[in-house]
Amino acid sequence: MSDQAKRTEKLVDAITALEAQRGVLSDAVVDAAVHGLKQQLQGLETSPAQTALAAERKLVTVLFADISGFTALSEKLDPEEVRALINACFEALVPIVQKYEGTVDKFIGDEIMALFGAPVAHEDDPERALRTALEMMQTIATFNAAHQTALSLHMGVNSGQVIAGEIGSKGRRDYSVMGDAVNLAARLEGASSDGEIFVGANTQRHTAHLFEFEALPPLNLKGKEAPVDVYRLLGLKHTPKTARGIEGLRAPLVGREEELREIKVAVLELSRGAGGLIALMGEAGLGKSRLIAETRAALPENVGSAEGRALSYTAGMSYWLVRELLRDLLKIDADAPPTEVARALRDSVAAECGDRVADIYPYLAPLLDHELEGEMAERVQFLGAEALQSRMLEAFRDYVRARSCRQPLLLIWEDLHWSDPSSLRFLEALLPLTREVPLLLLGALRSDESPARQLLDGAFEKFAEPGRRFALRPLSPGQSMTLIRELLQLEDLPENMRDIILERADGNPFFVEELLRSLIEAGVVVLTGGRARVTREITAVDLPETIQGVVTARIDRLAPEPKQTLQKASVLGRVFQERVLERLHEGIAESRIMRSLVELERREFVLSGRELASETRALEEGDYIFKHAITQDVVYHSLLLAQRKVLHAAAAHALETLFPGRSDELAATLGYHFERAEAAPEAAHYLGRAGERAQGTFANAEALAFYRSALAQVERIDPAAQDAKTRRSAAHLNEKLGDVLTLTGEHGPARAAYERARSRLLDGEQIVRSRLHRKTGFSHNLQRHYDETGRAFDLAEKELGEVADGRPAEWWEEKVQIQLERMHLFYWQGMAAEMREIAARFRSAVEERGAPIQRGKFFQMLALSHLTASRYRPSEECLELAELSVSASEGSANLSEASHVRFVLGLIHLWRGNFAVAIGHAQAALALARRVGDRVIEARCLTYLAVAFRRAGQVEFARDYATRTLELASKLEMVEYVAMGHANLAWVAWCDDDHAGIAQHGAQALTLWHGMDDPYGFDWMALWPLAAVAFQQGRLGDMIEHLRALFGPNQHPLPDDLEAATRRAITAGERDREAAKTDLECALRAAREARQL
Structure with a gap:
């Protein structure tokens, strides 16, 4: 016997057993008890499919009503008379529950438990429960008058999430609900006295606009740790207040004429060559998507357009929105073969960009996950x-620029509040183009605070014109009535129904549509021949209060099989593919799934690709989208956690089976599903791969999120089941996490990640362990933690062991890298001799076994050793070594090191007085650093560009670079460069005659430098501006003290002529300050000539 047949048999048996008790319980009581069972049976009989998933989470209002007074009657009446009275009382009360379409869950002695929202939900279940409670109070009074009794009622009502479904043992299971909301309703009923209705806070919040309540002191109830807020229901309000309605139906565009007119003006201006920015902001359902649809439908022939839509789960999927836009621009399907994708992209780039194919095509291809070959690869x-990310961004910007120059272009960014950070950066990069080419950017997003909102707010401040920002507002009552008439083609809507809809909808077009559709599906409004007629008043079928209530009410009206299909589709996300969905329907014929989809599409729960073509964009054949994201959310959250787990696992396995060659592309999605399936090993694997993909395109925020999620999954694996592979995976993930954190300047967390990686290594992995120690030291060195750096390098060398024959290449590569980084440590400590000692010992190893970038690094360190030994008076040999380091690094894949050697060459030119050459090399190094995302080298480049422009006398450039230095170095906690930023700004302040600025920045620079463990030799950068302002203010004593400080311990020597003039001024000032003014002024003039002031 099939599961469906067994379930049918059980329902029939349960109904039969209840029917047999009519003589005992009475007709009314039995009718109420079998009401829910018959609804379930009807669903089985009307569909040959399985029932919807057996249990689900539902928002339910529970009512407990206890009848008091039967105990006293039992002392006076015969038991049979008491039974008759109880049944008569139930017969009077139960129809009230049925009137409001509630379900009698059970009778517990002389107590009734009723449910509103299970098994079938209504849009206003809390209201229905309270109306039932009030009518029960009235009815018990009528019953007492009719039967000369003194019975009374006391009740508890509460709303909340419950688990609804079959409950019981294997032999007997009944439909019921479980959850804290049920328990609280029972406790409220127990706490109430005769004649009282106690209501929980959740129910009161949903119905306060309709009912009068008295707030009671919080009650201490059994099973509750904290006191519970409780309200006593007093009755209906004499004048009900307005309540917000719920999202809904698809409708003609109403009440957005002004916004549409303004958008059309912007599009017309676009067609004539003017770009711009449009932002549509507002709550869900206020008409953003419809405005976009109307805009695209009315585009001039000479305007091209493309749209990308972010989804609720794509915020962590790098470039999702940009990828969608690019696909729409190219008009290619997501499942298009790689050859077709490559051809479409190459042809488009060639057509739009002419001979620049090689500059653009290879950097757009990664956005479409296309694997390059040959020269392009x-x-x-x-x-x-980060270099790749930068080039991708530049290529996308250039491609959009080219398309916009050929044809005015509208790019639509929908649901920006769910956008991934990388796509937002692409959008930000396009903003300046709107003022240069005919490009119109249209973004639609929720009005809530989000990174996208911040980006657009900033854009409107920066690009005030030509920009248009619309904060969509609710419709007016007149506009809402126009919308209703347009939908129903009905002029004579009953006044009471019209007033209720307008009151409930509160001007939200989506709410109006959903309310009307609910009425249509309930049979209150019937459509005939394109026109509507009202069949009855709706006083007993009240309108919905919340979005969840409306959507759940519509869902519960589905037959079991379409409902089950909708539930399973919700696990796949808002957009889902039919063939993936089929894999979640094991044992169900494809034709039956298609029938369900047709029904869901007919009832506008989902839209297919062909249907969506009439909306804002087309999907691929076989793809569907939930018409409203809120529907997908409500359906998904109705599933039990256990059900979600099973379905996510099925979804992941389906994707693996259907797309075996796209596991890297789908790594984030597969990780998402396996994570929610609690399949920790698989989730860790795919999330780690997703992290590597994000890191490979330098989407740092996404990479960090993926690595952390992957590691969280590793931690979920039972320690007893963690084999060597799991430990290696944990070590690898922690190391990758540490690498990204180091790159982004988060050194503490980076070192913690390396430590965790070391703790997971197995015996025998000395090279990896050494590498992790060395990376820890590198991180410490960036923050000038010299002792910690040295200890980490010592540990790294200890792990490697001594030099010996037969060491593999990777051993030598690590050994060489440690020496190079140790030389860098000695450079920061001013230990030139130690640098040269290492160079002498390892020169042959570097030349014979080092990688090209290591050979370049070696020459760079030699150059720095000469620079240190010369006290920053570089010789010709020093310059030659720096040039050799650049040439040795050419062709290296390590662009971070390549940028560093270029930076050092610029640094040496700077100290040789070749300012223009120095600036050129530093800017080239800065560009490389930004491409690879090396924030440390970026900070160094900014710092010494400020110095170079300062010494070249270019104040504004110095100001700009010094300000940027201060911002970045502060984030990275690079104290010496923070101080350098202040020192350079002190010089800028001197040029501006800003005495307060000189004092502030100069003092801050010296304080920071003098607080470092090792002295910094550049005090002159702050001291000369301080000395100059002291001279101008007549504080000659202070000036002389500043000049003396120039010759402090470990300070770099001044040029000979400047040193002589400065010492002469100090000596003269010590004899007679006033007489020394001429010498002091000569010292300042000499400083200016030496480009130190």
Whole structure:
């Protein structure tokens, strides 16, 4: 016997057993008890499919009503008379529950438990429960008068999430509900006295606009740790207040004429060559998507358009929105073969960008997950993560610019509040183009605070014109009535129904539509020949209060099989593919699934690709989308956690089976499903791969999120089941996490990640352990923690062991890297001799076994050793070594190191007085650093560009770079560069004659430098501006003290002529300050000539 047949048999048996008790319980009581069972049986009989998932989460209002007074009657009456009275009382009360379409869950002695929202939900279940309670109070009084009794009622009502479904043992299971909301309703009933209706806070919140309540002191109830807020229901309000309505139906565009007119003006201006920015902001359901649809439907022939839509789960999926836009621009399907994708992209780039194909095509291809070959692959092969991201952004911007120049272009970014950070950066990069080419950017987003909202707010401040921002508002009552008439083609809507809809909808077009559709499906409004007629008043079928109530009410009206299909589709996300959905319907014929989809599409729960073509964009054949995201949310959250777990696992396995060659592309999605399926090993695997993909395109925020999620999954694996593979995976993930954190300047968390990685290593992995120690030291060195750096490098060398024959290449590579980084440590400590000692010992190893970038690094360290030994008076040999380091690094895949050697070459030119050459090298290094995302080298480049422009006398450039230095170095906690930023700003303040600025920045620079463990030799950068302002203010004593400080311990020597003039001024000032003014002024003039002031 099939499961469906067994379930049918059980329902029939249960109904038969209840029917047999009519003589005992009476007709009214039995009718109420079998009401829910008959609804379930009807669903089985009207569909050959399985029932919907057996149990589900539902928002339910529970009413407990206890009848008091039967005990006293039992002392006076015969038991048979008491039974008759009880049944008569139930017969009077139960129809009230039925009137409001509630379900009698059970009778417990002389107590009734009734449900509103299970098994079938209504849009206003809390209201129905309270109306039932009030009418029960009236009815018990009538009953007492009719039967000369003194019975009374006391009740408890509460709303909340419950688990609804079959409950019981294997032999007997009945439909019921479980959950804290049920328990609280029972406790409220127990706490109430005769004649009282106690209501929970959740129910009161949903119905306060309709009912009068008295707030009671919080009660201490059994099973509750904290006191519970309780309200006593007093009755209906004499004048009900307005309540917000609920989202809903698809409708003609009403009440948005002004916004549409303004958008059309912007599009017309676009067609004539003017770009711009449009932001549509507002709550869900206020008409953003419809405005977009109307805009695209009315585009001039000479305007092109494309749309990308973010989804609720794509905020962590790098470039999702941009990828969607690019696909729409190219008009290619998501499942298009790689050859078709490559051809479409190449042809489009060639058509739009002419001979620049090689500059654009290889950097757009990664957005479409297309694997490059040959020359094109070589262009990206050695790019670092952020470098590739930067080139991708530039290529996308250039491609959009080219398309916009050929044809005015409208780019639509929908649901921006769910956008991934990388796509937001692309949007930000396009903003300036709107003022240069005919490009119109239209973003639609919720009005809530979000990164997208911040971006657009900032854009409107920066690009005030030409921009249009619309904060969509609710419709007026007149506009809402127009919408209703347009939908129903009905002029004579009953006044009471019209007033209720307008009151409930509160001007939200989506709410109006959903309310009307609910009425249509309930049979209150019937459509005939394109026109509507009202069949009855709706006083007993009140309108919905909440979005969840409306959507759940519509869902519960579905036959079991379409409902089950909708539930399973919700696990796949808002957009889902039919063939993936089929894999979640094991044992169900494809034709039956299609029938369900047709029904869901007919009732506008979902839209297919062909249907969506009339909306804002087309999906691929076989793809569907939930018409409203809120529907998908409500359906998904109705599933039990256990059900979600099973379905997510099925979804993941389906994706693996259907798309075996796309596991890297789908890594984030697969990780998402396996994570929610609690399949920790698989989730960790795919989330880690997703992290590597994000890191590979330098989407740092996404990479960090994926690595952390992957590690969380590893931690979920039972320690007893963690084999060597799991430990290696944990170590690898922690190391990758540490690498990204180091790159982004989060050194403490980075070192913690490396420590965790070391703790998961197995015996025998000395090279990996050494590498992790060395990376820890590198992180410490960036923050000038010299002792910690040295200890970490010592540990790294200890793990490697001594030099010996037969060491593998990776051993030598690590050994060389440790020496190079130790030389860098000595450089920061001013230990030139130690640097040269390492160079002498390991030169042959570097030349014979080092990688190209290591050879470049070696020459760079030699150059820095000469620079240190010369006290920053670089020789020709020092310069030659720096140039050799650059040439040795050419062709390296490590662009971070390549940028560093270029930076050092610029640094040496700076100290040789070749300012223009120094600036050129530093700017080239800065560009490389930004491409690879090395924030540390970026900070160094900014710092010394400020110095170079300062010494070249270019105040505004110095100001700009010094300000940027201060901002970035502060984030990275690079104290010496924070101080350098202040010192350079002190010089800028001197140029501005800003005495307060000189004092502030100069003092701050010296304080920071003098607080470092090792002295910094550049005090002159702050001291000369301080000395100059002291001279101008006549504080000659202070000036002389500043000049003396120039010769403090470990300070770099001044140029010979400047040193002589300065010492002469100090000596003269010590004899007679006033007489020394000429010498002091000569010292300042000499400082200016030496480009130190």
